[in-house]
Structures are given as structure tokens and as C-alpha cells.
Amino acid sequence: MQAVSSSSISSSSSRLDAAARRAGVLDRSSAVTIQLLCWQGSNQLRLPQITGYLVSGIICGPYVLGILSQESVTDLTIIEGACLGIIGLAAGAELLLSELNRSKKQVVSLTAGVCVMTWLLCYFAIKWSASLTPVLPTVSASQLTAIASLGGTLMMARSPASAIAVLKEMDAKGPFVSLVMGVVVLKDVVVIVLFALNMELVPMMVSQDSAAFGLVHMLLPLLSVGVSITAGLLGGYLMSLALQFQLHSMAVPAIMAAGLNGGAPPAVLLVRCKQLMVLLLSTVVFSITRSLEAEPLLACVTAGMVLANRRPVGAANDLSHDELTALINSIMKVTNVAFFGLAGASLKLAAIADSVWVAVVVFFARLAAIMFGSWLGCRFGGVKQELHQQCFWMSMITQAGVAMGLARIAGTAFSGWGPAFQTLMMAIIMVNMLTGPPFFRAALIKVGEARSQFLPSHAHTRACTGTAHASQSSCLQTAVTASSLVIQAAASWWALPRPSQAGGTP
Structure with a gap:
């Protein structure tokens, strides 16, 4: 009798394990399929790719389909350091002092x-x-002041990645484009520095202890920024040396000898090792700076600036700025999927819906501020071209990666009001993300630097045809990939042991 009970328990356990594995396979394949479709949809609507990642995270998250549970989202936050490190590195690498x-x-x-x-x-x-x-x-009055200060700082951010995407799409070049990119990149560096100061000042602002406003405590934010910049300088220098002497190439022979290359040729393996080395080093800089209770994102921005502005030493292996940017962008294609997918999964749709009116108010306040600030900047900066004065504000609206990353950091740093603050900021950032690119495109056309708008008719027709074919091909590729994932999931599900194979029927 005891043997029969043990056999029955073992059979039930095997069936439960098999069912859990089948559910896991189907959930993972469904999540990847949804992410592919959302990514393709954002491309068709000419929105930033991170919009698709964010929407797919919302759909797969615990508040919609529940493919990712709340516990899973919490467990996966350990990879945020790597993702934020690359985001900071990319922002710093765009700032060329020359x-x-x-x-x-x-x-x-x-x-x-x-x-x-x-x-x-x-x-x-x-x-x-x-x-x-x-x-x-x-919230108390002091907490509301801290929230407003952090929110105002985040609203200053502008997305370099989205700006570059629009410029590539419009094939835009000229003095207006150069001016816009200079302001975009410098503004994001300023935002990250001010955000670091805010993160240090906020605990003092909400503290009821009068000793928190002593001289020593007031100097702590400056010390934190100094430690972050120092860590970034050292990290950027070490990354530069590692890339210059191609330390990643030492791993290729060992991987090939062990047969771990997965059929990839040595050239492809070399690129992957280079990407992995940069990802690991940026994660180390981020983690060490965070362990020192400084500002890790600022450290990674500083490291990116060092990499982009380092003096060539004449070595044949030294990367140019374009090669460095391409390398970091290739890494971000992977890390952005994880980071913005998690950011979307952690958002509560009901809370975002409740934030609509605040998002609208702040959006129009920000729009008015950008218009007036651009007018002041053009007036005192000596911008002579009238069209540039009229259109510059249209290039400063879009927000994306940096702003979302900072909102995510603030949301996890303050347990009381942090999640609500993150949700509110995400709602505002999404409005700016959707409305910004069309304004920027219109500005480029008006100032006459959107070269794709002035192609000869035959070339323009060929370009449009090529775009249509590429779009159809991309849609087909997405559909095939999604279908193959579903088929693979079904095959894996079918291959798992049936109840009759797991020890008989109870």
C-alpha cells in the first residue's frame, strides 16, 4: 500500500513538473513573440524602438497577461546595473569636445x-x-518639494538615441543638426550631474533632523559627484587600454579550442568578445561606484566621455569614434530589450491612467519652457539664422532612454513614494516620446537640412520602393520568426513526458 502511494505521489509530481515546463516554454515563446510584434509595430509607426520594448513589457507584465510575475520582475532587476551602465556609456560617448x-x-x-x-x-x-x-x-510638503525637484530635473533630459534615429531616417546634415546634437548631448550630461546632486539632497530635504543641514552633510553631494567622476575617469582609461590592446582577442583561441563558438567564425567571435568585454567593464564601473554609495550612472557617462575623447596613440587597433559608437549601439540593442521590457513590466496601467491629467499639464508646461528657453538661448548665444531661432525648440521635445533610466533609479531608491514617482514620470515621458519625433522631422524639413526630402524623383521612387520592399521583408521575417517560435514551443511541449509516460495513471 505504501509503495502504491509513493508511486502515485511520484506520478503526480512528474505530471506537475511536466506541466510547469510546458507552461514555462509557452510563456517564454509568447513573451518573445509579443516583443517582436511590438518592436515591428513601433518601426512601422516610426516611433523609437524602445517604445515597442516598453509596450511589450507592459503586455507581458503582471498587470496584463501575467507572463512575468511580480516576483520575476523583482528577481530580474539584478541585470539593471549592466543595462544602465551601457546607457550611461552611450550618453557620454556622444560628447565630442572637439x-x-x-x-x-x-x-x-x-x-x-x-x-x-x-x-x-x-x-x-x-x-x-x-x-x-x-x-x-x-506626502508632506518637503516630500512634494523633493518630488517636484527630481521631476523638473528629469524633464530637462533629451534623448540622443532618438535624435540620431530621426537624423538617419531624414539623412539630415548641416549647421542646424550640429547645433542640435551639441545641445542634446551636453544637456543630458548636465541632467545626469544634476540628478546625482538631487539624489543626494533629497534625503536631507525630507529629513526632520536639523543636523542634516550641517556643513558636512551639505558637502556630501559634492563629494559623491567627485567620487563618481573619478571612478568614471579610471574606468574609461582602463576600457580604452583594454580596447587598444585587444584584450578580448585572447579569449578567442580558448573558446575555439573548447568548441564553445557555436559554429561562429573567428571574426564574428572576436566582435562578440569585444562586446562582452565592454559590457562587463561598464557593469564593473557601475557596480563599484554604487558600492561606494556614489552615482553610478554619472561614472559611466564620464567613462564614455573618456573613451570618445581619448587621444589616438597611433596604434593600429585603436577604435575611431564611429567604430566605438557602433560597438556600444550593438550592445544596447540587447540591453535595451531587457531594461525597457522590465521597466514596462513594472508599470501599473491603472496608475498611468490616473496620471493622465498631470502628464498633460507638465507636457504643456515643458513645451512652453522649451520654447522660451530656446528663444533666450538663441538671443544670448548669437544664433543669427532666423529659421534656426524659429525651429530649435521643435528639436528638444523627445525623451526616451536616459530619462526613463533616471526615473527607474529614483523609483527604486525611495521606497515610500518612489514607485508612484516612477509611474508619474513614465506617463509624462511617454507623451514626450510620442510627440517629439514628428516635431523634429518638421524642423529638419523647414530649415532645409533633411536631404531625403529633396532627392530626384527617380531616386526618390527607388528609395521609396526599396523602403517598401524592406518593410515587407521585415514584416515577413518577423512573422516567420514568431511562427517558428510558436512551432518550437509546441514541439517542446509535445516532447515533454505525458501523464502515461510519467509513471502511469493515478
Whole structure:
């Protein structure tokens, strides 16, 4: 009798394990399929790719389909350090000091004008409109001041990746484009520095202890920023040496000898090892800086600036700036999927819906601030071209990766009101993400630097035809990939042991 019971228990356990494995396979394949379709949809709508990743995360998250549980989302946050490290590295790598020197007066003036006006108007807009949403819990006056200050700082951010995507799509080049990119990159560096200071000041702002405002405590934010910059300088120098002497190439023979290359040729394996080395080093810089209780994202931005502006030493293996940017972008294609998918999975749709009115108020306040700040910057920076003065504000609207990354950091740093703050910021950032690219395209066309708009008719027809074929091919490829994933999942499900194979029927 005891043997029969043991056999029955073993049979039931085997069936449960098999069912769990089948459910896991189907859930993973469904998540990948949804992500592919959302990514393709964002491309068709000419939105940033991270929009697709974010939407797919929302759909797969615990608040919609439940493919990812709340526990899974929490467990996967350990990879955020690697993702944020690459985001910071990419932002810093865009800042070339040699290009900034060409029009530094205009760039600095516009950056100052837009940043100051954006912070001021968005700060008061958030404080005034906080009562319009039930998302924010009952907070004290000091906490509301901290939330408004952090929110105003995040609203200053602009997405370099989205700007570059629009420029490539429009094949845009010229003095207006150079001015815009200089301001975009410098503004994001300024935002990250100010965000680091805010993150150190917020605990003192909400503290009831008067000793928190002593001289020593007031100097701690500056010390934290100094430690972050120092860590970034050292990390960037070590990355530069590692890339220059191709330390990653030492791993290729060992991988080939062990048969772990998966059929990839040595050239492809070399690129993958280089990507892995940069990812690991940026993660190390991020983790060490965080362990020192400094600002890890600022450290990674500094490391990216060192990599982009290092002096060539004449070595044949030294990377150019374009090669460095391509390398970092190839890594971001992977890390962005994970980071923004997790960011979407952690969002509560009901809370976002409750934040709509605040998002609208802050959006228009930010728009007015950008327009007025751009006018001030052009006036005091000596921007002579009238069209540039009229259209510059249209290039500063889009927000994406950096702003979302900072919102995510703030959301996890403050346990009380942090998640509500992250949800509110995500709602505002998504509005800016959707409305910004069309404004930027219109500005490029108006100033006459969108070269794809002025192709000869025959070439334009060929370009449109090629785009259509590429789009159809991409759609077909996505459909085939999704279908193959479903078929693979079904095959894996069918291959798992049936109840009759797992020890007989009970």
C-alpha cells in the first residue's frame, strides 16, 4: 500500500513538473513573440524602438497577461546595473569636445536657457498638479518639494538615441543638426550631474533632523559627484587600454579550442568578445561606484566621455569614434530589450491612467519652457539664422532612454513614494516620446537640412520602393520568426513526458 502511494505521489509530481515546463516554454515563446510584434509595430509607426520594448513589457507584465510575475520582475532587476551602465556609456560617448568647441557659445547658451526654464516651469507645474492624481500617496510638503525637484530635473533630459534615429531616417546634415546634437548631448550630461546632486539632497530635504543641514552633510553631494567622476575617469582609461590592446582577442583561441563558438567564425567571435568585454567593464564601473554609495550612472557617462575623447596613440587597433559608437549601439540593442521590457513590466496601467491629467499639464508646461528657453538661448548665444531661432525648440521635445533610466533609479531608491514617482514620470515621458519625433522631422524639413526630402524623383521612387520592399521583408521575417517560435514551443511541449509516460495513471 505504501509503495502504491509513493508511486502515485511520484506520478503526480512528474505530471506537475511536466506541466510547469510546458507552461514555462509557452510563456517564454509568447513573451518573445509579443516583443517582436511590438518592436515591428513601433518601426512601422516610426516611433523609437524602445517604445515597442516598453509596450511589450507592459503586455507581458503582471498587470496584463501575467507572463512575468511580480516576483520575476523583482528577481530580474539584478541585470539593471549592466543595462544602465551601457546607457550611461552611450550618453557620454556622444560628447565630442572637439565638435563642442566649434560653437561652444551657442551650445552652452541654449543648454542653459532650455535647462533653467524647463526646471523652473516643470517644478511648479508638478507641485501645482500633484493634487490632480491619486497616484502620489499622501506626502508632506518637503516630500512634494523633493518630488517636484527630481521631476523638473528629469524633464530637462533629451534623448540622443532618438535624435540620431530621426537624423538617419531624414539623412539630415548641416549647421542646424550640429547645433542640435551639441545641445542634446551636453544637456543630458548636465541632467545626469544634476540628478546625482538631487539624489543626494533629497534625503536631507525630507529629513526632520536639523543636523542634516550641517556643513558636512551639505558637502556630501559634492563629494559623491567627485567620487563618481573619478571612478568614471579610471574606468574609461582602463576600457580604452583594454580596447587598444585587444584584450578580448585572447579569449578567442580558448573558446575555439573548447568548441564553445557555436559554429561562429573567428571574426564574428572576436566582435562578440569585444562586446562582452565592454559590457562587463561598464557593469564593473557601475557596480563599484554604487558600492561606494556614489552615482553610478554619472561614472559611466564620464567613462564614455573618456573613451570618445581619448587621444589616438597611433596604434593600429585603436577604435575611431564611429567604430566605438557602433560597438556600444550593438550592445544596447540587447540591453535595451531587457531594461525597457522590465521597466514596462513594472508599470501599473491603472496608475498611468490616473496620471493622465498631470502628464498633460507638465507636457504643456515643458513645451512652453522649451520654447522660451530656446528663444533666450538663441538671443544670448548669437544664433543669427532666423529659421534656426524659429525651429530649435521643435528639436528638444523627445525623451526616451536616459530619462526613463533616471526615473527607474529614483523609483527604486525611495521606497515610500518612489514607485508612484516612477509611474508619474513614465506617463509624462511617454507623451514626450510620442510627440517629439514628428516635431523634429518638421524642423529638419523647414530649415532645409533633411536631404531625403529633396532627392530626384527617380531616386526618390527607388528609395521609396526599396523602403517598401524592406518593410515587407521585415514584416515577413518577423512573422516567420514568431511562427517558428510558436512551432518550437509546441514541439517542446509535445516532447515533454505525458501523464502515461510519467509513471502511469493515478
